[in-house]
Amino acid sequence: MWKWFHKLASPPHFYRLAATLIPWLAVPGLMLIAYGAYAGLFVAPEDYQQGDAFRIIYVHVPSAYLSMMAYMFMAFGGAIGLIWRMKLAHAVGAAAAPIGAAFTFLALVTGSIWGRPMWGTWWEWGDPRLTSELILLFLYFGYMALRSSIDDTAKADKASAVLALVGVVNVVIVHYSVEWWSSLHQGQTLFKEGGPAMDASMLYPLLAMILGFTLVFGALLARRIRTEVLYRERRTRWVREMILSPEGGK
């Protein structure tokens, strides 16, 4: 177990492993998204109240879920990096941040586009779900800004890991905001007591989209970690040997 763990933490090993992993994540992920998009747009029925406008959930829900998931990668990467001094874990955090920020932005934009016709507003200050998700976006921006403002990689890793850990509490707030306080945003649909409050014909495309988005997120993350590892290890012998080898770093 520990041997496997240490091997995983070795940059050259992970660099090659990630390359093998990417197609296995990306191809099924894109296939699931293609199915989910088709079934969500053409097969699933209209909602009894929202009509066709509800179909934006097929992008909104996976994005919102990944906006929190990516943050947890960042925070756990930071914690493992701080506690076990594992450089690769910091690289995971650095790689996850821009992807997470992109999904957060997507969740906010799709929610706003849906909110205008349904709620009657693009944005409501004071709504706990909306506001905490916006804070999540700012946490990502802060994390990336802090990283890029410190030249020394080891120092940047430590400082940004602390920031990521401090911000974890906000992820909890985003998740429970609709339960703890009265909110304009509706409550949980999928993890509601007594099963998802959604028709099966609407639900399956959504589950396909969530899984598809997650796999594509994994592929993007693996790819960004590779780049991050390569940059961080640019002065090491294995990188030089790999580049000079006949395969040229494949």
Place this chain on the structure above:
Amino acid sequence: MKPRQQRMLAVGLAVLGVAIAAGLTLRAFEDNMMFFVDISDVIAGEYPEERNFRIGGLVVDGSVMRQEGALDMSFRITDMRCELGVEYTGVLPDLFREGQGVVAHGAMGDNGIFVADKILAKHDENYMAPEVAESLAKHVDEKTQTLREGTTECEQP
């Protein structure tokens, strides 16, 4: 203690500390975290008098009155316990209809009618059946839409 365990403890305590601080802060500002005030609380006089606030509830069936040729309208809003009259002038969101959850922003008028300057429709988490706001769930049996046993009638001060 090994240095690694010390670091583990430090990280754990830091996260715990931030969580406690955030929890206490949010608890202290609980009233401000609420997006809207329940109708029962409004009737009981528990609402900010100095500023505008939001109320949330269901539009009472058959209560919507519109003025011919104008945007003026009025309706009654309920949390299945207390009812409150609302006046509004303006455009309504698509989802506004009788029996539907709404959030109204405005202030209490002198005559006990809530004067709204903005109406938002609240959508529920059900993608088939109608929703009742969480405050309603406490007082209403979901299936029969009747008052649950032990729920008190609307109390006025």
